[in-house]
Amino acid sequence: MSTADIAPPSPRPTVGITVAHLTKKFANVTVLNDVSFEVRPGEIFCLMGPSGSGKTVLLKHIVGLEIPTSGQVHIGEFDASDPATRAKVRLAFVFQAGALFNSMTVYDNLALYPREHRLGGEPAIRERVMHALSILSLEKAVAKMPSELSGGMRRRVAIARALVMEPQLLLYDEPTAELDPILGATIIEIIATLREHTAVTSLVVTHDRSLALSIADRVAIIMDGRIRAVGVPEDFKRTTDPAITDFLNPLIDLKHPRFKQLENDHE
């Protein structure tokens, strides 16, 4: 089965995300500074930015793993920091490292959510799990332990685990990081196909320029904890902002290397 033979749409409507004046401080360090943007229901929204710019922290606020210092995050009409929201909105988070349960087989990793939420008997759960695995061509990995999987397979299992949840909102944290270009392209195709067939709202945090500019409906660039720009991919292809141009198309300049600049910044 290919990614075209995809899961049925979630029985629940897709939801959007509203981030309003979000600020997060850890001790005296401000990681997110007055961040505001909106993700519309059903769109693929890519959040890009350099390392340490606050992307993952922002994602953790959306799934409710972090509490804002000030500002608000809403998923649909619900406050993301309220634990009850996770019972009202089905959101799935594909972690960068997969975050698979290492003591369980691939099958049990996928079956955990429907079992714990009593979404049918064991035959129905099996069918659901096998369908998700087949979408990502993982049928042969069903009895394997996560430690036996390659990086790309772990990422696909993490996406399959998210699919089993039939989510209204799907969040990806660096889905193509540490993957070779072919596997990266496969993951990009999966994200795009899933949205096409399930209309799930997708928020993708990534460094991957090709991912963001090829499949995103809209892109936001975050730098130093602030949103620098939000727009459609075409806006970023002809941007005149030097910081964004440098981030999207970094030039190798051996006469003025960047690491020297970093050293000066630290001094």
Added chain:
Amino acid sequence: MNSFLAICESFGSALCMLGRTARYLNTLPRQFPRFIEQCYLIGYTTMPIVTILCFFIGSALAQQSGYSMENFGAKQFIGALVGLSMVRELGPVMVAILVAGRVGSAITAELASMKVYQEVDALVTMDIPPERILVLPRLAAVLVMMPVLTVIANLCGWYGGALVCQYTKSISVDSESYFAVLKRFMAVRDVSDGLLKAEVFGFVVITICCHIGLNTRGGPREIGASLTKAIVTSLIFILVLDYFINEILI
């Protein structure tokens, strides 16, 4: 002052974790396979070391008390001394220490590694409370297994003492007289007090280990730090609680 506040914060946070766990008590029947798995880990795998250790503790206790009590001409009471010491004090305390060292450390390491590698975060995002599937089955299992382990510890200690009394020439108290005295001085209350202590110790040890494991932050190095912290805290709590429970029970 900061350390005191940190201790208070940890204590409050552990109580909150217990409160959240209690909310899922009604889901315990659904956690049956996990409960059985934990019973196996806490009970069955700890049993051999409890058996060996408590047998030799009983033996050593009989040896030492035989040596001392001979001076008072009271060596016929060794059975009572070993029996009561094992039931009221050494049995529950040794089992608690062994559970902390063997099971508590494994629990802390497992939960800390789950936390560090974001498995706990994955559970939270899936709306599966970690307390429900990670803490509740362990607490339920320790409450069931602690009395079992303590009874085994007591019996091994008694028989260890009996063997020493019978076969050590300087003591020479036969098993029949040893157990007759033991039975004469032993009340049901002594046994129930010991089992109650064991329950409290087991509950506290697993609570501490789960709490420290689930609150681990950082990388692999912090898993080791959490492990040390959990064991040291557990041992301190066992011995401090032992004194205060004795104060209440005696």
